[in-house]
Amino acid sequence: MQGLTLIGSGWHPLLFRAEIQALTGPIEVINPRVLYIPLTDSSLDRLSRAALLDEVLSNSGRYWVNPQASQEDLSQNIANWALKHLPEGSFAVRTRKLGIGIPGFSRSTIDKEVGALVSSESRSVDLESPENVISVVISGPEDGPIHRDEIGQNSPIVVWGLSHMDWHRESYSGRAPTERPFFQPVSLDPRQARLLISLAHRRTAEVETVIDPFCGTGGIAIESALQGIETLASDLDPRMVEGTRENLASFDLEGRVETCDVSEIESLWGIRSDCAFVFDPPYGRSSWSSGKDMELFFEALSAAHRIDPEGTLSTMLPTTPEALQAEPSDDVEVMGMPWSELEAKIIERGWKPVFKAPVRVHSSLARMVVVCHPAD
Ligand SMILES: C[S@@+](CC[C@H](N)C(=O)[O-])C[C@H]1O[C@@H](n2cnc3c(N)ncnc32)[C@H](O)[C@@H]1O
Secondary structure, eight states: OOEEEEEEOSSOHHHHHHHHHHHHSOOEEEETTEEEEEOOTTHHHHHTTOSSEEEEEEEEEEEEOOTTOOHHHHHHHHHHHHHHHOOSSOEEEEEEEETTOOTTOOHHHHHHHHHHHHOOSSSOBOSSSOSEEEEEEEEOOOSSOSSOOTTOOOOOEEEEEEEOTTOOOOOOTTOSGGGSSSOOTTOOOHHHHHHHHHHTOBTTBOOOEEEETTOTTOHHHHHHHHTTOEEEEEESOHHHHHHHHHHHHHTTOOOEEEEOOGGGHHHHHOSOSSEEEEEOOOOOHHHHHHTHHHHHHHHHHHHHHHHOTTOEEEEEEEEOGGGGTSOTTSOOEETTEEHHHHHHHHHHTTEEEEEEEEEEEETTEEEEEEEEEEOO
């Protein structure tokens, strides 16, 4: 079956894989940041939602770098592949490395060697505006990974393919929280907002509606509305509501934004289907200990379950920096209590955590991304 090779961002390979799996279904893991998925009618549409996807290659080839491997042999392999898969017309070879690359494999030499081997009367090199791009990725070990990954480092591999012309990496230019008309320090980074939304997808049902009951400055609402998903946002603070409306309007986006306490969102939005509840709840260290923020989070879980018992939920919760180094099975502290306790309370409210991963915010701050499906 025809498939696509996907190259992910080095920021968080584990989350990259989880995101692609949530969006498209089963994945073959070639390397922590290199995946292969079957190509279906909806693959490209679904991949266009991904936050951590850097590149999409079609008709791809692979070359495992074992002791017998050499750069010349690699270039010859790519040239043989090109005879079969490179359409006629102009082309360019663009090689890049992931992590620290692979010793003995140089980007510029591969570009030149493959270019020379492949070019012919019907296929000419054009480095400025080629009709086709052969993208070559030299995937070596990460240079001190930012996030722990249970897969660890696989054997070095070079993958290549035709850079997919119908897929373009999301550009966040102009979308940084500080560039929006209404900004507050709580604003969620657009890439993380988009990631939370895509993690809430399931192969079996399209997300029709994103509901954010703690919308703040609208970080999640903007990313959801940009994808054409119905967006229902609310916040207790009328200044935040006004600010989210202003931010959505500045991108010419539509979305309903209302002032509402989280406990009232069921009467605000009514009973619905195909919803994803995506939010980062309020967190202030002092108020977790008083339990107030914890209650708001639980309130959100219960209200979400009443609105759409078949929906999905994706959130980011405060955790300790130790969680970044912990084993997935360790009982780390999330929202001020051991994960096992919090998980039991989430389940009591009708949701089952199906995925969790810690994310580094800065050296002394981390958040736990948690994705839940209905418990029953
Ligand atoms: C961490 S912020 C959300 C930030 C948001 N994701 C953004 O991108 O700006 C949490 C939000 O919860 C709101 N909030 C606090 N208590 C609430 C309640 N009881 N019901 C609804 N919203 C509440 C706060 O006003 C705040 O805007």
